[in-house]
Amino acid sequence: MVTKIRNISAEEYLIAGLRVGEINHKYIANNIANADTPGYVERNLDFYKTLSAVVNGRGGIELRTSHPRHIPYIKENLIYEERQSLMKNDFNSVDIDEQILRLSENTSRMTVFTTLLAKKYSQIIGAINELKR
Numbered sequence: 001m002v003t004k005i006r007n008i009s010a011e012e013y014l015i016a017g018l019r020v021g022e023i024n025h026k027y028i029a030n031n032i033a034n035a036d037t038p039g040y041v042e043r044n045l046d047f048y049k050t051l052s053a054v055v056n057g058r059g060g061i062e063l064r065t066s067h068p069r070h071i072p073y074i075k076e077n078l079i080y081e082e083r084q085s086l087m088k089n090d091f092n093s094v095d096i097d098e099q100i101l102r103l104s105e106n107t108s109r110m111t112v113f114t115t116l117l118a119k120k121y122s123q124i125i126g127a128i129n130e131l132k133r
Contacts, residue, residue, distance in 0.1 A: 025107075027045045
């Protein structure tokens with residue numbers, strides 16, 4: 001039996017979580033790379049709002065897929081926030097310590113999604129191997 005979360009399978013939810021996590025990693029990496037750029041305003045992806053939007057079909061533009069099991073495209077600038085408070089003298093709003101914390105949190109989330117997806121696939125492989133016997 002396949003578990004459904006809001007009309008999508010657990011597998012689709014986990015894949016969407018990984019895709020959103022990947023996009024979030026890009027935002028964080030961009031913030032870290034521009035930590036010393038004068039005038040740079042950090043951009044942060046709201047992971048849970050973005051994942052919710054993707055799961056509920058509000059994930060930006062849609063591309064047609066030729067098969068229902070194909071992984072859908074996620075537009076990269078879904079739900080983000082620009083933080084303009086606490087700027088340094090050079091009008092840069094990046095707090096490197098906060099970005100490292102966000103990177104750590106995002107890595108932990110992606111590890112959980114990856115582990116759960118790997119377990120799901122190992123169950124499927126186990127079932128296939130049982131059928132071969």
